[in-house]
Amino acid sequence: MNRTQPLVLGIESSCDETGVGIVRGAALLTNTVSSSMDEHVRFGGVIPEIASRAHLDAFVPTLEEALAEADVTLADIDAIAVTSGPGLAGALMVGVCAAKALAVATGKPLYAINHLVAHVGVGLLQQGAGTPPHVLPENMGALLVSGGHTEILRIRSITDDVELLGSTIDDAAGEAYDKVARLLGLGYPGGPAIDKLARTGNAKAIRFPRGLTQPKYMGTAEEPGPHRYDWSFSGLKTAVARCVEQFEARGEEVPVADIAAAFQEAVVDVITSKAVLACRENGITEVLLGGGVAANSRLRQLTEQRCSAAGIRLTVPPLSLCTDNGAMVAALGAQLVMAGVEPSGIGFAPDSSMPVTTVSA
Amino acid sequence: MLILAIDTSAVASAALVSDDAPESVLASFATEDTRTHAEVLAPGIDALLAEAGVSGRDVDAIVTGVGPGPFTGLRSGIVTARTLAFVWGKPLYGVMSLDAIALEVAESTDSAAEFIVATDARRKEVYWARYTLSDAQLPHLAEGPHVGFAADLPDLPVYGAGAGIYSDVVKAVAEFSTRQPEALSLGQFALARLAAGERLLDSTPLYLRESDAQVPGPRKRAL
């Protein structure tokens, strides 16, 4: 196996995107994604069984397209990588079984990869042909915000030392966006709809709660409380529902744009303030922002602002690499191959709640 | 003709069958467990190929059971079969999974001219189909597959694990009361159909049930 510039094929199926990406070392060759998002619109959220059915039908065509686009054959591939968790159990199963079949049919080594760490691994890809690969600094952090997760991580080594500093204890931020968008009668996915409407609203018109920010949860730097770096969005969603109901009960028109702006401000404020706090208190000097909600204009703006005020360097990969995709799985797979990590074999089980400390199974 | 058959509609199983081999079997395996498909299927197929000294190049076709069966398990076999067929560039066929048990019934001394095959569909239901037998022919699928309550089955002898679970309400055939569809019989059924010039299905899964997703109703207003 080529361990200096390995050609790695990555497979992603943890939520509603079927992704196949191919990298050579730190160079991206292709990032092919098939999404079942349209099929979830009428339900206002991802339906696991519908996502799983879509993965089954999308896998081979997506693989075929990726190979054609990268202009490589399966015989050229050095290793295969697949998301084995965390994610939707039934959805993970499709990608994992496909990857194992690929390994059996080609005899290539297979790496079972952590989806969250892969979101960070994508930041190590070259930003363009000829540019040097990104080298991880000593004190790297990652803020991941999507429909499925909200986490702040510390990465000492992308291949074997990742630590979860904080995460949501209930809904993911993107999920909160979807639920509030439904309350406000906006479409799915909620993130873009709320982001757009919020621009025309007054974020200060209403003040919504920032979850887990009371002293009993925060504690102090010396004596941290139980949720110092954690988030909670379910109370915020309830507060928005109450607010809408109150306007309706008074027979007043619901100020949808103001509510959208105030909701967005509450989410983005609490995410960025806790993330920056976690970075400062853990000596993190560089942060990668990943996950689909990285597309949110206000989140990007406030993260940039607060990171720069705290002297933290911020990296945001291109959006197509922030949302779930196979290239990030391939990118992390290539890092594992280059670091000499042993493959996972074909006997592992997908793990819907795989911890970030497990970079590869 | 050498066929690699896979079925995960209940247990995880795979088999290499060939019309050149004694009793058409080169090698086969089946688990007893219905919930570890993702772990055991690929290693099982890998070992099967090694045991028979067969490579992907030697295989003439891939056959997959297309259910009915619990969705997640069912998909693990179908995506495996589709991927192997794609990589090896081989034709891929589907066989209705209950046909595997029907073939075993036809070959047993305990068969009836008309019978039901049933497997566990969970949620207190069974997957079932009705078959008829005539001399020296493959079992004929007369009706189904369906999903429903065991108590609503036609009044005929019932074969398969779905009968064993509900033996209080159906005429369960004892010898078959724990029988699950397996790739070996599925492959033999496919081999016989192809040899007779008959067509097989494609690899589209037979879910028989919708995804259970509910379209949310309009939000109730406060007044």
Ligand SMILES: [Zn+2]
């Ligand atoms: Zn993700």
